Amino acid sequence: MKSTKIYEGSHQWIMFGRDENKPNYIVDSNQYIVRTQKRCLLLDPGGFELFAPMMAAVLHHAPVEQITDLFASHQDPDVISSLSLWDQALTNAKLHAPEIWEGFLRHYGCESIEYVPIPDNGGTIKLDSLELQIIPAHYLHSSGNFHIYDPQAKILMSGDVGAALEAPGAPMFVDKFDAHTEKMRYFHQRWMPSNQAKRAWIERVRNLDIDILAPQHGRIFKGDDVKRFLDWFDALQVGIAV
Amino acid sequence: MNNQTKAQFIAVASITSELSAVMVIAKEISLAAANAKAIAFRAGDKAKGFQPITDFINELAKETIERVDTINKLAILLYQVTVTEFRKTLSFHRFELVVKMSGSAVYADSMLGPLEEAKNEMMDCRRQFKRDVALLLAQLEAVMHHARAARVIAANSRIEASQAGEYLQSLQTVAESVDNAAHTIHDNVQRCRMALSLFRNS
Numbered sequence: 267m268k269s270t271k272i273y274e275g276s277h278q279w280i281m282f283g284r285d286e287n288k289p290n291y292i293v294d295s296n297q298y299i300v301r302t303q304k305r306c307l308l309l310d311p312g313g314f315e316l317f318a319p320m321m322a323a324v325l326h327h328a329p330v331e332q333i334t335d336l337f338a339s340h341q342d343p344d345v346i347s348s349l350s351l352w353d354q355a356l357t358n359a360k361l362h363a364p365e366i367w368e369g370f371l372r373h374y375g376c377e378s379i380e381y382v383p384i385p386d387n388g389g390t391i392k393l394d395s396l397e398l399q400i401i402p403a404h405y406l407h408s409s410g411n412f413h414i415y416d417p418q419a420k421i422l423m424s425g426d427v428g429a430a431l432e433a434p435g436a437p438m439f440v441d442k443f444d445a446h447t448e449k450m451r452y453f454h455q456r457w458m459p460s461n462q463a464k465r466a467w468i469e470r471v472r473n474l475d476i477d478i479l480a481p482q483h484g485r486i487f488k489g490d491d492v493k494r495f496l497d498w499f500d501a502l503q504v505g506i507a508v
Numbered sequence: 509m510n511n512q513t514k515a516q517f518i519a520v521a522s523i524t525s526e527l528s529a530v531m532v533i534a535k536e537i538s539l540a541a542a543n544a545k546a547i548a549f550r551a552g553d554k555a556k557g558f559q560p561i562t563d564f565i566n567e568l569a570k571e572t573i574e575r576v577d578t579i580n581k582l583a584i585l586l587y588q589v590t591v592t593e594f595r596k597t598l599s600f601h602r603f604e605l606v607v608k609m610s611g612s613a614v615y616a617d618s619m620l621g622p623l624e625e626a627k628n629e630m631m632d633c634r635r636q637f638k639r640d641v642a643l644l645l646a647q648l649e650a651v652m653h654h655a656r657a658a659r660v661i662a663a664n665s666r667i668e669a670s671q672a673g674e675y676l677q678s679l680q681t682v683a684e685s686v687d688n689a690a691h692t693i694h695d696n697v698q699r700c701r702m703a704l705s706l707f708r709n710s
Contacts, residue, residue, distance in 0.1 A: 317602055317606075318602050318605035318606045318609055319609060321606045321610070321619070322605075322606050322609035322610035322613065322616075323610075323613075325606075325610040325613035325614070325615045325616050325618065325619060326610075326613045326614060326615070327614075327615075328615060329615035329618035330615070330618040330619055330621070330622055331618060350595060350599070351598075351599055351602055351603075354595075354596075354599045354603075354622065354625075354626060354629075355599075355603065355606075355619075355622045355626075356622075357622075375595060
């Protein structure tokens with residue numbers, strides 16, 4: 267599992283992915299941690315198969331007892347099917363996840379971790395003195411879906427929005443935006459069901475000051491590519507399967 | 509999933525299936541007892557010896573139903589223990605992998621506690637499974653005892669039926685159905701015991 271520090275200030279953002287030992291039959295995913303002085307938040311911690319490499323990678327940055335929070339943007343297996351393993355490994359942790367998915371997510375196994383349901387209008391996650399914003403992103407693609415915005419680091423962890431399904435070993439950051447759109451087009455058109463939801467999200471996100479847009483699959487957008495992505499997404503027709 | 513775990517899941521599932529058949533048959537015995545009682549009542553003095561037998565058959569059927577109900581609850585618990593054991597074993601192996609993969613990590617040692625805990629929980633589940641299997645086997649033995657008693661009663665019923673004049677045929681049919689039912693229960697329960705006994709000393 268490769269790790270890349272994408273922000274370093276009073277706290278850190280680290281991205282994990284491009285696991286060379288990942289079985290070929292499962293989709294590659296990006297996992298993120300936000301590390302403060304005494305706490306560690308895992309964002310979309312990944313599927314069951316990824317638990318061991320992910321935990322081993324996190325142990326370079328935080329001890330088990332300081333992994334205090336998990337966030338699941340939605341209910342998909344590549345996002346959080348490792349839950350039962352985190353549930354047994356972590357002694358004092360909370361899972362922040364959509365309220366509407368609680369009864370569903372618990373099927374993965376969630377006994378010792380405290381489920382903190384996120385209401386439809388979002389909320390905040392406090393890590394030491396850092397306050398992260400939970401941004402609603404419903405129907406992008408899941409009916410109960412959230413992203414995480416860090417106003418200090420100016421990072422938006424955007425779940426499946428901005429995602430691309432790429433060949434193994436793809437670079438961590440978008441370098442040529444126009445070429446990259448072809449890797450995102452079908453994913454967004456097919457996985458995202460609603461143009462109305464897309465417009466509402468873009469309107470909300472344009473009001474945020476974003477340096478880095480960090481999706482759950484594929485490459486990360488930096489600087490001007492963030493605005494380029496929002497413009498490209500705005501113009502894209504989604505929900506093409508009907 | 510290893511072969512031992514697969515076999516555990518299959519054994520527990522097959523017990524539930526066998527027991528549901530036993531429950532149906534025990535209810536049939538109860539019905540046969542009620543039928544026999546009505547015939548014996550009509551037969552009056554001719555079936556005097558048969559009357560207390562019908563009560564006994566009914567009592568036996570009731571006890572069997574209650575016990576099978578208890579065993580069913582135990583089987584559900586055993587299924588839950590099997591699922592938990594499966595999960596704990598899986599976690600233990602994944603945690604072992606984490607320890608192996610995190611060799612040089614600064615905080616690698618912090619995983620040793622959860623690994624130890626997972627191992628203890630896995631072993632607890634295994635012990636719990638064996639305890640529950642022993643309990644279930646004892647309960648199944650009791651049902652087999654009932655089935656054997658029912659067959660003895662069926663034999664006595666035949667003797668009593670032979671003295672019931674024109675009611676002989678009806679009462680013999682009752683005795684026959686009790687005997688068949690007891691035989692089937694015995695066989696089904698025996699299969700449950702065989703499925704479980706594999707794990708008693710594993």
